[in-house]
Amino acid sequence: MNEPLLHCPVMVNEVLEVLQPGPGCVYVDATLGAGGYSKAILQETRGRATVVGLDRDAVAIDAASKRLSAYKTFHPIQIEFGQMDVALHSLGLEKIDGLVADLGVSSMQFDQPVRGFSFQHDGALDMRMDVGQKRTAADIVNYEKQEELAKILWEYGEERFSRRVARRIVDRRKTKKFTSTVELADFIAATIPGRRGQIHPATRSFQALRIATNNELGELNRLCTLAEQTVKSFGVFVCVSFHSLEDRVVKQAHRRRHQAGGPLWELLTRRPRTPTDEEKSANPRSRSAKLRAAKRLNP
Numbered sequence: 001m002n003e004p005l006l007h008c009p010v011m012v013n014e015v016l017e018v019l020q021p022g023p024g025c026v027y028v029d030a031t032l033g034a035g036g037y038s039k040a041i042l043q044e045t046r047g048r049a050t051v052v053g054l055d056r057d058a059v060a061i062d063a064a065s066k067r068l069s070a071y072k073t074f075h076p077i078q079i080e081f082g083q084m085d086v087a088l089h090s091l092g093l094e095k096i097d098g099l100v101a102d103l104g105v106s107s108m109q110f111d112q113p114v115r116g117f118s119f120q121h122d123g124a125l126d127m128r129m130d131v132g133q134k135r136t137a138a139d140i141v142n143y144e145k146q147e148e149l150a151k152i153l154w155e156y157g158e159e160r161f162s163r164r165v166a167r168r169i170v171d172r173r174k175t176k177k178f179t180s181t182v183e184l185a186d187f188i189a190a191t192i193p194g195r196r197g198q199i200h201p202a203t204r205s206f207q208a209l210r211i212a213t214n215n216e217l218g219e220l221n222r223l224c225t226l227a228e229q230t231v232k233s234f235g236v237f238v239c240v241s242f243h244s245l246e247d248r249v250v251k252q253a254h255r256r257r258h259q260a261g262g263p264l265w266e267l268l269t270r271r272p273r274t275p276t277d278e279e280k281s282a283n284p285r286s287r288s289a290k291l292r293a294a295k296r297l298n299p
């Protein structure tokens, strides 16, 4: 894969600042992508930290593996991050010094029409991060019950017209199933009343379908629970999220208390950190990023 196609990592300096990676330590990069964070940790520690990179997308694993092949302490594993414990176990590891997650999809996924994440270019209605997974976005759109579809659009996309969009989709699919991203986006746009603003009317529904297809919030909740079990005392859990549903899960996880009642985590960011103006203009996709970090307390 050519360098320009690689994902541009977001807030990488801020991640290093809170993580403070050190030699001899073990880190998990839960969302490897093109390996931007893993590379930064390995460079910072001159290859003397162990980095376990997880991604459910074989293309990402392949790209990052090639890019970081010079580092003997880098271990890419294709798996959901909700199974981080299994991945660590496979390497004979249990506890880690730091966990980083950069949620959502990578540019390598978003910019490939065939992956079906975007309606900027037409592609199959797919949206699976792991193409080995069975259920695609088309399966949800074409076969999910109307009420469930409306719930997905409302809960994961905060789409005001969720019921109307779901009803129209169900009517239309009786005669013709949806197969392409642009077709669905145009259909949703025609269904939603009102003036056209800056954001395409299908944006919220596409976010909702992506979250549902990949069980993104279920995965994130599981990662937060695993963070409690695997991050060592004084280790750090950093998360970069891109919408309020993710940010809420991370914020609540960082505020959890242990059984005796004391806090499990010390907040390193009382309010989420956001990219600098410089980064936002150099990489517009970073605009909505929010970074939260917390340090595991010694119970």
Ligand SMILES: C[S@@+](CC[C@H](N)C(=O)[O-])C[C@H]1O[C@@H](n2cnc3c(N)ncnc32)[C@H](O)[C@@H]1O
Residues within 6 Å of the ligand: 007, 008, 009, 010, 030, 031, 032, 033, 034, 035, 036, 037, 054, 055, 056, 057, 060, 079, 080, 081, 082, 102, 103, 104, 105, 106, 107, 129, 219, 220
């Ligand atoms: C925003 S990108 C990460 C980019 C990365 N930080 C970099 O510098 O290239 C998110 C990546 O996480 C992966 N991903 C998202 N949810 C996942 C999950 N539950 N388990 C494993 N990988 C996941 C996606 O496939 C994608 O490659």
